[in-house]
Amino acid sequence: MIRLLFGLLVVMFLTGCNNPSEKKHFQKSYSLDIVDSVRVDYLGNFYLSDYSSERDEYLAKGHGDREFLFLDAEGNIVDSVRLKKDGPDAIAGVQVAGFVDGHLSILEGVKGLLVLGDEGKLDKRHEISGNYYYLNGYKGRPFFKLQEELAYYRPERGDLPGEGLGEIMKSVYEKPILEVLNPRTGDFRSTMAFPSTSKFKDGEYHGWPFPTVIKQGDVWLLYFAREYQFYIYREKEGDLKLQQTVKMKVPDAISAEGVPFDKADQFEKSIGLSGVEG
Template identity: 40%
Template sequence: MKHLFQIFGLLVILFSCNSKSENPNLIADYHFEIKDSIQVDYLGNLSVFDFEPESGFYLGRNNSTEEHLLFDDQGKIHNRFIIQKDGPDAVSWVQGLGFLDGKITVMDSNKGILQFSNEGEIANRIELPEDYFFINGLNFPAARFGNELMYIRPERDGMDWSNLGELFKRVYQNPILEVYNPETGIIRNTMNFPPRTTYTDGNYYHWMFPSLIQVSDSEWLLYLMAERKYYVYKKVGDQLIYEKTVDLKINDAVNIQGGPIENLEVMYEGNRFNIFGKIEQIYSREQDILVVYTKGVDEEIVKQYDPENIVEWMTFINSIPRYMAVLDKNHQMLQKDIPVPLGIDFTSVCNSKGEIIVLKNQEYFGMEEDFTTFYKMNQVK
């Protein structure tokens, strides 16, 4: 295992040394380093969703069994439990998972915000005003916004499933976030849908999977599934106000193909082989902002693979290159198109040392181990 780790680290450095940009305006040369690894004595489909700096615990979940784990940097499992689907503490559908105020927190599809003890018992319930519906999963459960809580806005005022075109027209125009005051029970919206997005051309592009990244108490970033740009919002009073768009300007990327919003099936059928370039993760660190993205794959290449052949298709998917961009805290590009080694799956977690937590893809390496390995990746000049 030690030799494999050393070889993997060497590959990372070799990849980065070959990634010097020809753009004379870029002012730095970055490379990757694998600083360490976390070996968790756990057999299963384990991923990591959040990091709690005071305890030093990572929050992991088996996406197949919904078993949840708390483990540390040494890989020691401190707590494990399965969220109940029956009984008085049953959870309907976990929409978002993470830490809030140091507690394991989920956004439930019906029961609002639920907080758990480390032993898996519900310790706190924050009920939201009723008649809400989340179209899809969230990248976080909820966040503090002064004395209020904010989260990805659910749909309200009824859902007309007979006219999905009109539903998504509304989704592509409405604010991103809902804010709830637990003391007054009042809800309101903030973070207006950003201007000049892919989603504003009148076509259908799936659910946007909006992802929110906090940079500071006054600044938040938003990115959407179909794009290779992100949006900067600043806190002004009790609102998050759009400030600017940061476009990565990846010129050789494949764009998403939309379809007529009046006939969603046309888009699904016509774009089976549209693997488009997109942002996959953004990390806000003390000194910089890191963006992980793909450029997509030309449709003629994609058509050479059979999605019905799971082994063949996943081998192809795992071979798609990923890249890193580095920006300063003023959102000025320092370097982009830095290749990322294959065989790792990026999580959304960056710990308090600025180390990105990535999962070793055992399927890619063609091995089955009785433990799960996470690498700590850092990027330095």
């Protein structure tokens, strides 16, 4: 829940930044008030994950990420898609799912970037070149348009560094957040360098960062779990450059302290016992 509310505040900030004519009225403080609620008739647990302005519909996940619900503003289920487990349209695992241009799209660990149509039919596939794998799931959109290319969360390539969890995360903290694919040639490259102002760059282990990327126009925002700040990137010649780090004052915030990389297991155990939420 903390990450959801933090994400909403980031979106509000981003919206303000993209309205230059309203900058003189820009407020530095925000609040979220519950003004209404919607009941959804669904047997089982689900959670909201995205919204499409093109469809004016919300996307919700249910049944262990195998079913996706399309909800209107009144909470009515206007459509649903259950991912196929067999056949040519089978999807093995979902790294990220969300709307791209109003279509349900998925970053899949084997098939790459997928766009689904009615009843979960695979309408379009952008294959990610080379051998790659993902260490964990992500939040946000499965991919973004970056001029004529497609940007998505960077997978790992090659052998894992070292043997322990600490060595693996140390490598993750040193690499860019996104990978960019040229859909015509299959060439790929990295962009959005890991921000040097993040606590994940202080030389200690802080767990999996759970990066979340939000894009609006040519402004890209990045934030991590267990941090009360976010990072503004701008497009420059097809690359994403860090422009600003925005720190947020959160009263009585609880943040886990980092540990040496060789004490990674100790950190994970303390997080589980303390209940500090990412």
